[in-house]
Amino acid sequence: MDALHNGKTWLIALLVITGLLVPIFVEDTYLRHLFIIAFVYGMVAASWDLTLGYAGIFNFAHIAFFGVGIYATGLTAKVLGVDPWMAMLIGGLAASAAAAIVALPIVRLKGVYVILVTFAFSQLVLQVVISQSSITGGTQGLVRVPTIWLPGYNFLRDYKLGYYYVAFGLLVATTVCLRCLVRSDFGLSIKALRDSEDYGVSRGIPIARQRLKALVASAFFTGMAGGFYVLYLRVASPEIFDFSTASLVLSMVLVGGTSSIYGPVFAALVLTFMSEGLANIDNFAEGRFMIVAVTMVVVLLFFPKGLASMLPNGFGEKTPEILLHRKRRIAGSTDHAE
Amino acid sequence: MIMVDMLSAILVSGIVLGSGYALMASGLSLVWTTLGIFNFAHGVLMTLGAYVAWTISSGGGLGLGLAAGVAVTVAALIGAGILIERVVVRPFYDHRDILLITVMTTLAAMIFLQNGIQLIWGARLKQLAPIVPGTVQLWRTTISAQETLMIVLAPIVLAALWLFLSRSRIGRGIKAVGQNADAARLIGIDVSRLFIITFALSALLAGLTGVLLGSVRLLTPEFGSEPLVKALIIVIFGGLGSLGGTIAAAYLLGIIEATLTFFIGIYWTPSMIFLLLIVVLLFRPQGLLGKVVR
Amino acid sequence: MLETNDNQPLLEVRQVSRRFGALVAVDRVSFSIQKGEIFGIAGPNGSGKSTLFNIITGIPFPPSAGEVFLAGQPIHKLRPHQISRAGVLRTFQKDAEFATLSALENVYASAVYCGQMGSNEARVAAQQALDDVSLAAERRTKAASDLSVFERKQLMIASAIAARPKVLLLDEPAAGLTRPETSDLADLIYTVHGRGITIVLIEHVLPLLLKVSEHLMVLNHGAVIASGKPEEVVRNPVVVAAYLGKREAGL
Structure with missing residues (x-):
């Protein structure tokens, strides 16, 4: 067990070092751009899994929280002239605040209502962004957002080297924080509530508070990611709220495996490169989302634990996965894996 | 006098909205009560219906006229409904988390179809010719004849649906399956056939909504997204599991939306509706019109 | 130390509906329990019976009317998790344990959240509770869903006692057990x-109840129809009729 654990630690260390060395070998700006976007998606996907996979909250507002981070950061940096680094933090906090508002009605509700409310909330945020076009730029998008800075360094020249390291640093920090969270007593309590709500409450776990915390924490990381994203791209568009974005990130969570932090991070890397590669084929912009959709269904059908679970050392959880639990419901299967 | 004009404008546009919502949400609610899943591809089925009808009947397409358009649309939607059930719903029937999983798979189906529609028909805006042209004066408000058709047709279709569910053998079977699939199977009901019929019926309702709205609004591949979200809000308001509650909530939401739009404008209306939704859920988690289930 | 007087019941339920x-x-x-x-x-x-447990613990719903007191303090207005923390813990008839967590984590979570212990104390309490119910050491790292029916009963009880409850409500613990397991x-x-834990036990099969109970109460159609010494209660004609009217009793 310990040897396995050490092996895993070494592998992680190796991956981090590789991540640090990548820009030395990859000088192409576009490839670096893809890495940066993949890192952002990695943060969004991994933090989504905190609510969706670990806490079992059917949260479909995660991309809306990402969008809240984008617009909160973009607007405070551009309109209010807040320091971009500070604005990024504000993005995270704003996303957390939005999550707290959503949590208010859903923490005590059953699954289906949670799905409906979170979807409705996502649309609400989109509507607000579009309707308040004098501030947000509406469907035209938010443009000319200031970017991050460091004394004596210009992020805009240097072939995205600076952005690469900031994105990588944020990804590593996010991953470490999320890992700590899911391994803490708090992480144990949200998994417990996911497995059995009533039993969790009967063992003193305050359900509303834990779910609120999970939503707020997961939104903070995605909000920060959104903040970085807008400061990096320097534009924001309401397209981010599309169902397409949600399904792309969802496919990362599914491919990486729910109830895993590393899984979605790696899936984000792979899928971003794949999906961007496909997007470069002429007249195939729609096709790439169609492939993403097919991937989602195929993974759910054949690899319900995620493709990452097939990696050595079991990067997913070792305990049985919630999505694997089958019971006789309608079709009367013979599976007894409860 | 102005008060009455105002009231008339709000009521008429509220009922127009409500008619569309009722048709849309009843299909969603039908699948929910029968199979216990939410079909997020319901909105894109509506889009598909409108596009197919446009291709067959419009001058920009094949120009074969209304009757051919309706016939092909009906066939296409029954096909699409069955296909969705078979490919992304059926494989997960015995899953513990069927609700969550089918949300994801039907979402995938929606993404697939929406992008497919864009691939086939392109992003350019289209509009169906109205089934009935002209305008109609209703009380003190003038609306298009097409909108009047919706007001008239919606109750007829919904009444037919209700009759079908409560009187026909298949309809009663669907209701029985919705209450208890295992028990229904035990008394010899072919459950899986009824699931398919339910899906086809629901797709048909979505397609009908699409054809009716397709001449009032402009067609884009995202045409069905907004009505889908409204339908979701309606089923929350109406309380899950009752067709009557869903229909009542649809008209209620139509009138609320028209009222809010009149007084605070279209920009803030969606936010207000959402706020209302939260308040309703805080005090009545089972929905405004729903009953407490044990 | 503030000793409650001996005549005050530990758990008192008044007119709950x-x-x-x-x-x-x-x-x-x-009813009241010493x-x-x-x-x-x-x-x-x-x-x-189970509804009665539900409303005493607030899981998943509180009573429509009536009051519940624990050592003289009203608890029916508390949040469900607060009722648990106050010392009224229950088990469930159906399998309810945290399926993907290990047996040890199941009990540890209860010690932390219900017993409100620190990490180290909770770890010790969890092992102690598992010792008390004699769940084999090598089974403790297994996921709860991999345990046998009896082991899961042990687990559910261990997770309750790790939190040091005042009252433990056992909801048909013998359901699904074989005869030797029932005796265990x-x-x-x-x-x-x-x-030192006070126990309330629900069963619809009588042998276990008659064996361990010191006091027996019988419900029918939601109302108390008899209450007293077990051997007297089972001879009560009203009780016999309620049981035989429904089904062949396990007498």
């Missing part, structure tokens, strides 16, 4: 009782 629309599942039930008692509740299926369960109940 629960309605679902027109259906009255529990109808003005009152500290250290093993209190049995019997009744045919659907007589309101009785020993387990005595062990828990020996730790």
Whole structure:
């Protein structure tokens, strides 16, 4: 067990070092751009899994929280002239605040209502962004957002080297924080509530508070990611709220495996490169989302634990996965894996 | 006098909205009560219906006229409904988390179809010719004849649906399956056939909504997204599991939306509706019109 | 130390009711339990036994009317998790444990959140509780869903006693057990009782109840129809009729 654990630690260390060395070998700006976007998606996907996979909250507002981070950061940096680094933090906090508002009605509700409310909330945020076009730029998008800075360094020249390291640093920090969270007593309590709500409450776990915390924490990381994203791209568009974005990130969570932090991070890397590669084929912009959709269904059908679970050392959880639990419901299967 | 004009404008546009919502949400609610899943591809089925009808009947397409358009649309939607059930719903029937999983798979189906529609028909805006042209004066408000058709047709279709569910053998079977699939199977009901019929019926309702709205609004591949979200809000308001509650909530939401739009404008209306939704859920988690289930 | 006087019941239920629309599942039930008692509740299926546990613990719903006191303090207005923390813990009839967590984590979570212990203390308490229910050491790292039916009963009881409850409500713990396992369960109940925990036990099969209970109450149609010494209660014609009217009793 310990040897396995050490092996895993070494592998992680190796991956981090590789991540640090990548820009030395990859000088192409576009490839670096893809890495940066993949890192952002990695943060969004991994933090989504905190609510969706670990806490079992059917949260479909995660991309809306990402969008809240984008617009909160973009607007405070551009309109209010807040320091971009500070604005990024504000993005995270704003996303957390939005999550707290959503949590208010859903923490005590059953699954289906949670799905409906979170979807409705996502649309609400989109509507607000579009309707308040004098501030947000509406469907035209938010443009000319200031970017991050460091004394004596210009992020805009240097072939995205600076952005690469900031994105990588944020990804590593996010991953470490999320890992700590899911391994803490708090992480144990949200998994417990996911497995059995009533039993969790009967063992003193305050359900509303834990779910609120999970939503707020997961939104903070995605909000920060959104903040970085807008400061990096320097534009924001309401397209981010599309169902397409949600399904792309969802496919990362599914491919990486729910109830895993590393899984979605790696899936984000792979899928971003794949999906961007496909997007470069002429007249195939729609096709790439169609492939993403097919991937989602195929993974759910054949690899319900995620493709990452097939990696050595079991990067997913070792305990049985919630999505694997089958019971006789309608079709009367013979599976007894409860 | 102005008060009455105002009231008339709000009521008429509220009922127009409500008619569309009722048709849309009843299909969603039908699948929910029968199979216990939410079909997020319901909105894109509506889009598909409108596009197919446009291709067959419009001058920009094949120009074969209304009757051919309706016939092909009906066939296409029954096909699409069955296909969705078979490919992304059926494989997960015995899953513990069927609700969550089918949300994801039907979402995938929606993404697939929406992008497919864009691939086939392109992003350019289209509009169906109205089934009935002209305008109609209703009380003190003038609306298009097409909108009047919706007001008239919606109750007829919904009444037919209700009759079908409560009187026909298949309809009663669907209701029985919705209450208890295992028990229904035990008394010899072919459950899986009824699931398919339910899906086809629901797709048909979505397609009908699409054809009716397709001449009032402009067609884009995202045409069905907004009505889908409204339908979701309606089923929350109406309380899950009752067709009557869903229909009542649809008209209620139509009138609320028209009222809010009149007084605070279209920009803030969606936010207000959402706020209302939260308040309703805080005090009545089972929905405004729903009953407490044990 | 503030000693409660000996005459004050540990758990007192006054006139609690629960309605679902027109259906009255529990109808003005009152009883009180002294500290250290093993209190049995019997009744045919659907007589309101489990609903009574539900409304005492607030999981998943509180009473429609009536009051519940723990050592003189009202608890019926507390949040469900606060009722648990106050010392009223229950088990469930159906499998309810945290399926993907290990047995040890199941018990540890209870010690942390219900017992409100620090990490180290909770770890010790969890192992101690698992020792108490004698769950084999090598089974403790297994996921709860991999445990046998009896092991899961042990686990559910261990996770309750790790939180040091005042009262433990056992909801049909013998359901699904074989005869020898039921006898092991009785020993387990005595062990828990020996730790100073007051026990309320629901069963619809009578042998276990008659064996361990010191006091027996019988419900039918949501109302109390008899209460007293077990051997007297089972001879009560009203009780016999309730059981035989419903089904062949396990007498």
